[in-house]
Amino acid sequence: MEMPSPNPSVLxxxxxxxxxxxxxxxxxxxxxxxxxxxxxxxxxxxxYKCPPLCAVLPASTEEVAAxxxxxxxxxxxxxxxxxxxxxxxxxxxxxxxxxxxxARLNEVLETDYENRLIRVQSGxxxxxxxxxxxxxxxxYAPDPSSQLACAIAxxxxxxxxxxxxxKYGVTTNxxxxxxxxxxxxxxxxxxxxxxxxxxxxxLGLVCGSEGQLGIVTEATLRILRKPEGxxxxxxxxxxxxxxxxxxxxxxxxxxLPVAIEFMDRPCIRAxxxxxxxGYPDCExxxxxxxxxxxxxxxxxxxxxxxIARKHDPVELREAQDxxxxxxxWLGRKSAFGAMGQxxxxxxxxxxIPVSSLPHVLRRIGEMSKDYGLDVxxxxxxxxxxxxxxxxxxxxxxxxxERCEAFGADILKLCVEVGGCLTGExxxxxxxxxxxxxxxxxxxxxxxxxxxxxxxPKWLLNPAKVFPLAATESRRAA
Amino acid sequence: MMNPTTEAELAEAIAAADGPxxxxxxxxxxxxxxxxxxxxxxxxxxxxxxxxxxxxxIVAKAGTPLAEVEATLAAGGQRLPFxxxxxxxxxxxxxxxxxxxxxxxxxxxxxxxxxxxxRDSLIGVRFVDGRGNAIKSGGRVMKNVTGYDLVKFLAxxxxxxxxxxxxxxxxxxxxxxxxxLRIEGLNxxxxxxxxxxxxxxxxxxxxxxxxxxxxxxxxxTMIRIEGFEASVSYRADELEKLLAEFGEITVELDxxxxxxxxRRVRDVEVFAxxxxxxxxxxxxxxxxxxxxxAIGARGVLYDWGGGLIWALVxxxxxxxxxxxxxxxxxxxxxxxxxxxxxxxxxxxxxxxxAAISAGLRRQFDPRGILNPGLMx
Numbered sequence: 135m136e137m138p139s140p141n142p143s144v145l146x147x148x149x150x151x152x153x154x155x156x157x158x159x160x161x162x163x164x165x166x167x168x169x170x171x172x173x174x175x176x177x178x179x180x181x182y183k184c185p186p187l188c189a190v191l192p193a194s195t196e197e198v199a200a201x202x203x204x205x206x207x208x209x210x211x212x213x214x215x216x217x218x219x220x221x222x223x224x225x226x227x228x229x230x231x232x233x234x235x236x237a238r239l240n241e242v243l244e245t246d247y248e249n250r251l252i253r254v255q256s257g258x259x260x261x262x263x264x265x266x267x268x269x270x271x272x273x274y275a276p277d278p279s280s281q282l283a284c285a286i287a288x289x290x291x292x293x294x295x296x297x298x299x300x301k302y303g304v305t306t307n308x309x310x311x312x313x314x315x316x317x318x319x320x321x322x323x324x325x326x327x328x329x330x331x332x333x334x335x336x337l338g339l340v341c342g343s344e345g346q347l348g349i350v351t352e353a354t355l356r357i358l359r360k361p362e363g364x365x366x367x368x369x370x371x372x373x374x375x376x377x378x379x380x381x382x383x384x385x386x387x388x389x390l391p392v393a394i395e396f397m398d399r400p401c402i403r404a405x406x407x408x409x410x411x412g413y414p415d416c417e418x419x420x421x422x423x424x425x426x427x428x429x430x431x432x433x434x435x436x437x438x439x440x441i442a443r444k445h446d447p448v449e450l451r452e453a454q455d456x457x458x459x460x461x462x463w464l465g466r467k468s469a470f471g472a473m474g475q476x477x478x479x480x481x482x483x484x485x486i487p488v489s490s491l492p493h494v495l496r497r498i499g500e501m502s503k504d505y506g507l508d509v510x511x512x513x514x515x516x517x518x519x520x521x522x523x524x525x526x527x528x529x530x531x532x533x534x535e536r537c538e539a540f541g542a543d544i545l546k547l548c549v550e551v552g553g554c555l556t557g558e559x560x561x562x563x564x565x566x567x568x569x570x571x572x573x574x575x576x577x578x579x580x581x582x583x584x585x586x587x588x589x590p591k592w593l594l595n596p597a598k599v600f601p602l603a604a605t606e607s608r609r610a611a
Numbered sequence: 612m613m614n615p616t617t618e619a620e621l622a623e624a625i626a627a628a629d630g631p632x633x634x635x636x637x638x639x640x641x642x643x644x645x646x647x648x649x650x651x652x653x654x655x656x657x658x659x660x661x662x663x664x665x666x667x668x669i670v671a672k673a674g675t676p677l678a679e680v681e682a683t684l685a686a687g688g689q690r691l692p693f694x695x696x697x698x699x700x701x702x703x704x705x706x707x708x709x710x711x712x713x714x715x716x717x718x719x720x721x722x723x724x725x726x727x728x729x730r731d732s733l734i735g736v737r738f739v740d741g742r743g744n745a746i747k748s749g750g751r752v753m754k755n756v757t758g759y760d761l762v763k764f765l766a767x768x769x770x771x772x773x774x775x776x777x778x779x780x781x782x783x784x785x786x787x788x789x790x791x792l793r794i795e796g797l798n799x800x801x802x803x804x805x806x807x808x809x810x811x812x813x814x815x816x817x818x819x820x821x822x823x824x825x826x827x828x829x830x831x832t833m834i835r836i837e838g839f840e841a842s843v844s845y846r847a848d849e850l851e852k853l854l855a856e857f858g859e860i861t862v863e864l865d866x867x868x869x870x871x872x873x874r875r876v877r878d879v880e881v882f883a884x885x886x887x888x889x890x891x892x893x894x895x896x897x898x899x900x901x902x903x904x905a906i907g908a909r910g911v912l913y914d915w916g917g918g919l920i921w922a923l924v925x926x927x928x929x930x931x932x933x934x935x936x937x938x939x940x941x942x943x944x945x946x947x948x949x950x951x952x953x954x955x956x957x958x959x960x961x962x963x964x965a966a967i968s969a970g971l972r973r974q975f976d977p978r979g980i981l982n983p984g985l986m987x
Contacts, residue, residue, distance in 0.1 A: 248807045248897045249918075271813075293756045304754065306763065307731045322963050327895030329918050330717065330728060331767060332940035332958035333986055334968045338730060338763025342756050359813045382665030388688055388784035388839075430842045485752040488666040518666065519754040557754035565757070572757055576744040580975070581759040587970035599758065 135182055135223070135563050138597050138609060140230035144210050148187055151208055151232070155190055158200035163238070165189040174215065174233045178280075179223040179564060181534055186213065186227035193238040195313055195321060195351040202349065203319025205232055211593050212317070214345035216288025217259065219280040221481055222562025224292060224344055224598060236287045239351055242266045249327050251310055253354045256287035260294075263355060272357045275302035278558065279470065290350050293342030295558035300516035301392045301425075302358070304558065306341040311354035314340060314347075317589045326354055339584065344560050345595040347588040361425035364392065366462045367435055369442045370416040370449035374398065377418035378491035380445045381515045384422065385488075389437050394516035395421040395466050398495060401473070401510030401523070402465070408472030411465030414449040420515065421466055469512045470523070476508075477525040482541050484548030485519045485557035497547055498522055505540040507533075519557035520548065546571050561599045569601055578604055612650035618737065618745055618776040624651060625774065626743025631983050634770035636674065636712030639705070640698045642769065642944065643985050644951040653711050656776055659683050661751065667782050668751050670735070673711025673775040680710050684782055692783045693729045694720030694873075700883040702945055711775040717767030720877040721818040721835070724810065724915045726783065730766035735779035738765055738772075741976025746773065753781040764971075770982045772975040786837040790847040791818075791863040791872055792854065794832040799823060799900040802832040803917035805857045807896060809834040810916050812853055814846040820876045821913040832857075833872060879921045881912055888946040890930055892920040894939035902937050906930045929954045957986050 144151075152166045165171055166188035176183040187210070192198045205212050211231040218225055218235075227233050236257035244253040245267060252274070254263055260281040263274040277296035278284055284294070290312065295304040302308070311325030325337045340347055371377040381394055397405070397419045406413050413419060420442075424434040435452060442450055453459035465472075473479045486494050495511060502509045513520040522544055526537035545555045545565065549572045555565045569578060582600060585592065585608075592608045612635075615621040625632065631648030654674040661670040664687035671680055677695065684690050695718045697708060712718075714736070719728040726732070735749035748761030765772060794805060802821035809816045818835030834854075836846045844864075851860050863869050875881065882889050887909050894902050899917030908922040908930075924930055927950045931941055940958035943951065960968060965987070972986075973979075 246895075246897075247811055248804075249895050250811060251895075272811075293760065295754050295756075299754065303727060303731060304756075306760065307727050316963070320963055322967075323961070324964065326938050327898075328893040328939040329723065329915060330719075330893050332893075332942070333960055333964075334772070334971060335717070335730060335763045335767050336964065336967065338760055338766070341763075342760045359811050362813050385667060385784075386664045386688070388786070390784055426842060427845060429845060433839060433841055485754045487663065487668070487752060489663055514754070517753045519752075552750065553752050554750055554755040554757045556757050557752070558756055560756055561758065569758065573747070577746050577748065578758070580740065580744070580746045580748075580761065583974040584759055584761075584764075584971060587967060587974060 136602060137184065137228055137563070138602065140228055144187065144230040147208070151210060152188055154204045155188065155201060158204065159190055159192060159197055163191045163193065174227060174235070177218040177220040177223060177225040179221055179226065179562065181528070182223055182226050182563065184227050184229055186231045186233045187229065189233040189235055191235050191238050195315065198234065198315045198349055198351050199319045199321055201232070201234060202315050202317055205593065206318045206591070209591065209593070211596055213595055214287070214291065214349045216257070216285030216291065217283050219284040220288060220292065220560065220562055222556070222560045222564040224560050224562040226563055228597060234349060236285060236351065243352065247272065250357055251327055251354055252357050253352060254286060256290065256350045256353055257285050260284050260286060260289055267357050271360050273360050274355055274357055275308050276305045286353050287350050290341050290353060291343070291345045292558070292560035295519065297393045297395060297514060300394065300514070301390055306338060308356045309337065309341055309353060310356055312337065312340060312350045313352035314350045316348045317591065317594050344562065344599050346585050346599060347594070362427045363431060364423055364425045365431045365435065365453050366421050366423040366459055367438060367453065368449065368451040368462045369420040369422065369447050370414040371418045371445065372416055372448055374418045374495045375492040376445050377420055378488070380420065380442055382488060383441045384438055385516065387437055387441055389424070389434050391422045391438070391516065392425050393421070393423045394514070396513050396515035397466065397469065398511040400508060401469055401512045404476055404510055405465040405469050405472040408475055409465050409468040411461055413465050416448045421462055466512065473510055473523045473525065478528040479523045479525050480537050480541055482522050482544055483519060483557045483559045484545045484553055484555055485517070486548050486551050486553035488515065488518045490551040491515070494520070494547060494551060498544055501540060501543055505536055507537055507540055518553065542568055563598055566599060567601050612652055614652050614655045616655035618656065618739065621656065621774060621776055622739045622743050622745045625739050625741065628980055631980050634774050634982050636709035636715065637676070637707045639702070639708045640712055640716050640718070641702065641704065643956040644948045646982055646985055651774065653774060654709060660777070662687065664689060667753070668779065669782055670751055670777065670779040671710050672777055673709065675710045677708040677710050677713055685785065688785050689782045690785045691780060692722060692726035692732050694722040694877060695729060696720045697878050701879045701889065703884070710778055714766050714775055714778050715768065715770050721820060721873055721914050724819055725815065725817045730763045732780045733762050733766050733778060734781050736762050736765045736775060737777035738775045740773040741978055741981050745776070749779065751779050769985055771972055771986050772981070774981065786839065788840040788843040789835065789837045789866055789869045790843045791869045792834040792847065792850055793861045793863060794854065794857050795829050797830055797832050797857060799903060801857060802830065803896060803899050803913065805832055805854055806834065806916040808854060809850060812850065814850050818873055819916040821917070822881065823911055835869070835873060876912065876914055879912055881910065882921065882923045885910070885923055887923040888926055888928070888950060889944045890922045890924060890941050891944045892922060892934070892939065892941045894918060894920070894937055898937050898939065902934055905933045905937065926950060927953070931958070955987065959987070
């Protein structure tokens with residue numbers, strides 16, 4: 135993966151930059167020692183690493199503003215960092231950049247049940263937002279798998295999703311407002327406790343802009359009352375086609391499950407060996423979860439199991455109690471860990487129209503043979519968000535490159551059938567060079583011109599999202 | 612009036628334009644004073660292009676009548692989640708609302724409080740910008756974070772960034788049953804408190820409105836739930852118990868009558884034909900009564916649990932000064948030409964945001980020909 139070469143004039147004035155940053159931050163918030171900056175050399179896309187010029191950990195909006203103002207004046211690129219859990223390399227530094235980490239911005243600022251909102255600093259972790267309100271019966275809906283670690287700032291940057299977005303939507307649908315620092319150090323407030331924008335929907339634009347338009351320091355989030363209960367059913371089939379048809383039939387029947395998860399045979403076998411959840415050894419496994427009171431759950435599961443039975447399942451298991459429900463989820467929740475036990479893996483997240491599911495799974499199986507790399511599929515079937523996990527050996531020369539080529543082919547296939555490159559992880563550096571398969575030059579140009587308005591000098595996370603060639607003239611300017 | 616019938620013709624028309632263009636879908640939702648310039652109708656780009664009930668997805672050309680989209684979905688047992696308002700009665704307009712017009716104005720209804728606004732269900736757009744470029748963002752899948760989200764950005768941009776040619780939505784199942792809890796006689800503060808109590812319950816309220824002066828003049832507070840029959844009757848019972856402190860509650864289960872009640876709220880029928888300007892105010896729900904007290908309106912209607920206020924006020928009066936100190940914004944939805952020329956129709960944005968919005972508009976419409984001046 136190509137990254138722009140560092141600007142020698144920035145490297146040359148490191149001492150001066152560090153000194154200026156130290157003037158506006160406490161001593162322990164400026165990290166410039168070559169050993170210590172290695173902590174920030176990569177995010178969860180660990181195949182690519184580069185220690186930054188320095189990293190800073192501001193603890194207030196004012197400190198973020200002071201840092202950005204200095205970087206703007208000095209012409210230093212800035213890479214914003216939430217918790218560093220990006221699978222797409224969204225927080226990968228360059229040698230000439232200042233990493234601005236929001237880890238110290240972790241306070242809850244306001245909890246307002248009457249208006250169903252919470253205001254938090256953006257470094258707070260996703261799960262701890264729910265943690266702040268769950269004793270009172272509320273929750274924050276978007277639930278990316280990394281929710282224990284990932285920060286709200288990163289969720290907003292990537293417009294993160296999760297397993298439950300079929301019913302509750304993704305980050306952008308649950309974000310009411312932000313406080314954001316622009317690259318020149320000015321602070322803007324967008325949105326708030328009210329529900330819609332006064333003019334152009336700038337909030338919608340900021341969410342998912344991968345830290346390229348500004349650094350979000352505070353966020354107003356929608357919280358919801360927890361449902362009375364939730365219960366899953368596990369359904370196994372002998373073919374992906376039939377499982378796909380079952381998903382479609384459930385949705386068409388007018389039931390809206392809160393989650394529909396799908397695992398294929400390689401993934402079922404790996405998780406079974408790892409977590410012993412008692413899954414059947416079959417081609418495709420569905421976990422369908424519904425919410426409500428006990429009676430409401432019974433009624434909905436009644437409809438779902440009736441549809442499932444028509445397709446002749448090899449196994450159909452309804453959870454009778456919390457323990458059984460946990461066992462049904464156990465394998466799914468340990469799927470990534472199970473695959474990681476076998477080997478290194480790369481996780482993609484292209485989305486496809488649900489109707490293309492059988493075709494896409496068949497093609498992925500064929501490509502797996504061609505490339506000689508195993509792949510397991512586990513994904514959010516209700517919304518077509520795939521998660522192929524390609525296994526490779528990072529220590530074997532050429533394996534990473536082969537894996538990346540395989541991944542690129544899968545993503546191209548997703549676009550070909552009417553889907554997209556990324557459903558919830560973001561583009562980062564990982565899918566940057568594939569953007570041309572989904573977008574025409576005019577489409578990309580429209581996006582690039584938006585960044586021109588927010589960050590005319592192209593200093594914020596400049597080497598992400600767009601193919602480098604498309605932004606070269608701007609980054610050089 | 613130009614009437615392109617394909618996206619290519621639309622792009623040609625905009626590229627070749629040598630002056631301002633007045634963009635029109637069905638023409639049922641005019642806002643602000645009539646913009647000058649040549650008319651450009653999108654009604655010729657019409658038709659549902661894809662409907663997959665099993666994927667909860669519909670794609671239509673922008674000029675497709677809203678009624679056609681809704682009928683297509685109804686045949687599949689589904690609907691648009693955000694319950695778009697019909698502006699014709701309120702604004703006294705004629706014509707056929709289009710799906711592109713719904714998106715351009717980000718038109719949502721009472722269910723916005725539960726299911727999100729139009730922009731939340733919108734998953735893809737194609738549009739032609741002021742340079743004549745046909746641009747796409749999003750697509751037909753409901754989870755898509757590939758590149759910047761121009762989908763949300765275009766929703767509610769009133770044709771000032773580009774002219775929509777195609778829109779895609781995530782849709783939802785149409786429920787079998789509905790119940791409306793009705794409480795009479797509450798003052799505004801208690802009403803909004805009752806609505807909040809419903810909305811913070813686990814019973815999935817899909818509508819929360821308060822009419823301080825209902826059909827017979829008495830205040831009426833309404834809470835709606837939808838779903839399958841057993842679930843609706845269970846949740847109606849639970850809500851009745853929960854809201855007991857607010858007095859007598861009647862439960863309307865007749866789907867026709869319930870639909871009529873909510874259509875009146877959705878379309879703000881109470882101000883149709885009534886003399887006065889109509890403002891649309893968006894605040895934090897609990898600030899609703901305070902905002903209403905501040906503006907001194909002839910009549911008001913609360914939706915979205917109190918967060919959306921429709922106000923009928925004296926002609927020519929700017930209510931924004933009275934609202935200062937209450938976070939949110941106010942839009943002048945209906946007024947005569949003179950008032951629209953004197954008072955900004957859209958809420959003036961704070962300095963840095965106004966500069967960003969203006970900069971963005973210039974990027975998409977460098978010649979300033981798309982509904983110029985409409986949004987500022």
